[in-house]
Amino acid sequence: MTAWVDTKLRGVLGGRTAGALERGLGLTTVGDLIHHYPRRYAERGELTAIAGLHDGDHVTIVADIASVTSRRMRAKKGSVLEVLVSDGTDSLTITFFNQPWRERELRVGDRGLFAGTISSYRDKRQLAHPQYLLLSDDASKTDDDQVDRFAGAIIPVYRSSKSITSWQIQSSIGLVLDTLTADAVPDAIPDHIRSDLELVDVVTALEGIHRPSALSDVERARHRLAFEEALVLQSTLVERRSLSSGYRASVQPAAGSDLRAAFDDALPFDLTEGQRDVGSEISIDLARDVPMQRLLQGDVGSGKTVVAVRAMLDVVAAGGQAVLLAPTEVLAGQHAAGIRRLLGPLAESDSLMGGGLDGGTSVVLLTGSARSAQRRDALDAIASGRAGLIVGTHALLEESVEFHRLGLVVIDEQHRFGVEQRAALAQRAPDGTHPHVLVMTATPIPRTVAMTVFGDLDISTLAQVPAGRAEVTTHVVDPSTQPRHVDRLWERAGEEIAAGHRVFVVCPRIDAKDADEESETTSRDVATVEEVLIQARTRLPDARIEPLHGRLSAEEKDTVMAGLASGAIDLVVSTTVIEVGVDVPLATMMVVLDADRFGISQLHQLRGRIGRGSLPGVCLLVSSALHGSPTRERLDAVASTRDGFELAQRDLEIRREGDVLGGSQSGMRSSLRLLRVVEDVAVIEQAREVAEQILDTDPGLTEHPQLRAAMTTLDAEQADFLEKA
Numbered sequence: 001m002t003a004w005v006d007t008k009l010r011g012v013l014g015g016r017t018a019g020a021l022e023r024g025l026g027l028t029t030v031g032d033l034i035h036h037y038p039r040r041y042a043e044r045g046e047l048t049a050i051a052g053l054h055d056g057d058h059v060t061i062v063a064d065i066a067s068v069t070s071r072r073m074r075a076k077k078g079s080v081l082e083v084l085v086s087d088g089t090d091s092l093t094i095t096f097f098n099q100p101w102r103e104r105e106l107r108v109g110d111r112g113l114f115a116g117t118i119s120s121y122r123d124k125r126q127l128a129h130p131q132y133l134l135l136s137d138d139a140s141k142t143d144d145d146q147v148d149r150f151a152g153a154i155i156p157v158y159r160s161s162k163s164i165t166s167w168q169i170q171s172s173i174g175l176v177l178d179t180l181t182a183d184a185v186p187d188a189i190p191d192h193i194r195s196d197l198e199l200v201d202v203v204t205a206l207e208g209i210h211r212p213s214a215l216s217d218v219e220r221a222r223h224r225l226a227f228e229e230a231l232v233l234q235s236t237l238v239e240r241r242s243l244s245s246g247y248r249a250s251v252q253p254a255a256g257s258d259l260r261a262a263f264d265d266a267l268p269f270d271l272t273e274g275q276r277d278v279g280s281e282i283s284i285d286l287a288r289d290v291p292m293q294r295l296l297q298g299d300v301g302s303g304k305t306v307v308a309v310r311a312m313l314d315v316v317a318a319g320g321q322a323v324l325l326a327p328t329e330v331l332a333g334q335h336a337a338g339i340r341r342l343l344g345p346l347a348e349s350d351s352l353m354g355g356g357l358d359g360g361t362s363v364v365l366l367t368g369s370a371r372s373a374q375r376r377d378a379l380d381a382i383a384s385g386r387a388g389l390i391v392g393t394h395a396l397l398e399e400s401v402e403f404h405r406l407g408l409v410v411i412d413e414q415h416r417f418g419v420e421q422r423a424a425l426a427q428r429a430p431d432g433t434h435p436h437v438l439v440m441t442a443t444p445i446p447r448t449v450a451m452t453v454f455g456d457l458d459i460s461t462l463a464q465v466p467a468g469r470a471e472v473t474t475h476v477v478d479p480s481t482q483p484r485h486v487d488r489l490w491e492r493a494g495e496e497i498a499a500g501h502r503v504f505v506v507c508p509r510i511d512a513k514d515a516d517e518e519s520e521t522t523s524r525d526v527a528t529v530e531e532v533l534i535q536a537r538t539r540l541p542d543a544r545i546e547p548l549h550g551r552l553s554a555e556e557k558d559t560v561m562a563g564l565a566s567g568a569i570d571l572v573v574s575t576t577v578i579e580v581g582v583d584v585p586l587a588t589m590m591v592v593l594d595a596d597r598f599g600i601s602q603l604h605q606l607r608g609r610i611g612r613g614s615l616p617g618v619c620l621l622v623s624s625a626l627h628g629s630p631t632r633e634r635l636d637a638v639a640s641t642r643d644g645f646e647l648a649q650r651d652l653e654i655r656r657e658g659d660v661l662g663g664s665q666s667g668m669r670s671s672l673r674l675l676r677v678v679e680d681v682a683v684i685e686q687a688r689e690v691a692e693q694i695l696d697t698d699p700g701l702t703e704h705p706q707l708r709a710a711m712t713t714l715d716a717e718q719a720d721f722l723e724k725a
Contacts, residue, residue, distance in 0.1 A: 005031030024161025251407030298462030300608030320407025585613030
């Protein structure tokens with residue numbers, strides 16, 4: 001990109017406006033500003049819906065003034081001006097304190113833009129002291145001729161902040177666009193591609209997205225800019241995939257070892273067809289001299305760990321080492337115990353067969369809390385090669401860990417690791433080679449997200465659930481309208497415990513000090529482990545109840561998990577530390593308090609902790625979310641199905657794709673500007689084809705310098721993710 005887009009806004013707009021844009025939105029350059037696209041558009045004859053606004057939302061609404069009322073405050077001196085505005089279907093009160101002069105300016109029948117933060121007073125939504133701009137046809141009713149900027153039929157509405165309004169952003173963008181020349185913004189889309197696909201040039205697109213004369217201008221501009229985003233991302237992924245094909249794998253086991261066959265024969269259950277098919281795909285990958293790069297996704301309880309262990313055994317049989325990296329010590333410990341249980345006698349030192357390392361091999365666990373003697377023994381076993389199967393947490397990433405011959409890295413719940421951490425382990429193979437990499441996730445990923453984020457990985461999917469898994473029913477319980485049901489859930493917990501089963505009760509927080517991001521904007525009490533633990537022990541005095549959360553030491557967590565497995569503990573009051581990997585076959589009941597605080601995928605993962613054996617389970621989602629609200633729709637969706645892939649698609653549609661290029665999974669922080677993985681499936685697929693064509697004929701992009709420039713100006717965090725993920 002040229003220097004024009006790198007120009008600091010202070011030199012173009014002045015310090016005051018530039019400062020507001022930086023403070024409120026993090027925009028510092030001309031390029032930042034012109035790529036801050038409108039969230040939506042309002043037409044003069046089409047009012048913006050007020051319905052659905054929530055406390056804390058910072059909004060810009062277009063509405064008509066329905067009434068203006070002034071009154072004196074009783075408790076203290078002063079006055080209140082209340083302006084009722086309506087969009088024809090719903091209304092909102094706008095309040096000004098001690099500003100009686102505004103009554104002369106705000107008149108019934110006028111239309112305006114009103115920007116501020118939604119709050120509630122006596123159960124009614126309001127905007128207190130909003131900024132506003134009247135849109136009357138009579139220019140004398142507005143100040144500074146601002147209405148001229150809204151003379152067109154289409155009004156762009158931008159994401160704004162307390163320090164700067166949508167119309168101020170539009171004005172700033174207008175000033176920047178007035179200086180725009182045809183050669184100021186190089187076009188990342190090659191001319192012949194743009195011509196073949198009938199896409200407008202970049203300057204026309206920027207004018208169309210920010211200053212449209214008609215909605216058709218917006219549509220053409222959005223399509224072109226979304227395609228550019230997709231092309232830059234897909235070109236980066238295609239290039240990465242091409243570069244990785246030049247690496248040499250550290251171990252290339254023959255497809256299907258004797259060791260794996262012995263493991264299969266000893267399993268107490270039959271593998272599903274899906275597990276066998278995915279296992280074959282992985283075996284073929286492992287046998288190649290190019291290191292495997294594969295994503296294995298499967299719903300809760302689909303048997304991913306068994307598939308991973310079979311691949312790890314193939315690598316061990318070929319004289320290599322295989323690592324399983326888990327995000328928490330609880331999960332790492334469970335994986336190690338589970339693998340030893342699955343292997344049986346094969347897990348014992350000197351007993352793994354079929355071409356393993358000299359002297360045999362064993363399963364070794366390494367975590368950060370390991371005692372000195374245990375740590376020394378584990379490090380020695382890893383360095384000498386006595387440990388062929390290695391399970392651990394971030395402790396495996398430390399420089400003090402030396403591998404004998406690392407051949408396979410299995411990463412469980414990849415989204416919980418930073419890209420640098422994952423890359424560090426993948427670089428531990430000997431002699432400049434690379435280990436095979438298998439990334440696992442129990443959070444099903446919709447196809448379009450996988451295509452956008454993991455376009456450089458081969459993807460395997462386990463859709464089947466092993467036979468014998470019990471049914472789990474899910475219900476939403478509203479304590480405000482169903483208080484008896486709350487009493488009943490504790491009675492039901494007692495009945496499950498009396499039957500010898502285990503119960504989980506999940507809370508959003510550990511204690512009152514454990515404030516989350518929303519704590520400053522809501523006064524509603526939220527369930528805490530500390531308070532619910534007291535309540536549970538009061539209601540179930542004969543039950544053995546313990547807490548489980550992130551502040552406990554690793555030893556304390558292990559003690560609780562061991563107690564659940566042995567029957568020494570009946571009920572655990574927990575945070576989401578149990579979300580992934582906790583395997584307690586006798587767990588039959590899950591209660592999630594304030595369930596509206598969790599997303600669809602998180603609730604589905606929590607529910608997956610019960611019904612893991614042959615015993616049926618019940619999951620109760622406790623929430624006062626109003627019927628018909630988006631929050632209640634989310635909870636009802638979880639209650640309606642156990643199909644994780646269906647829920648993942650539903651979650652994507654509700655929350656949007658989130659920060660699909662980074663660690664965040666919240667739709668409020670998407671790194672994508674216009675590209676939407678739900679709506680733009682065809683655009684993403686088309687961009688993939690074009691990227692493959694371009695890089696096939698011009699691998700170094702020497703003939704496409706503008707595309708290369710766009711690829712190298714990706715946000716640093718995005719580029720890091722794509723480079724190392």
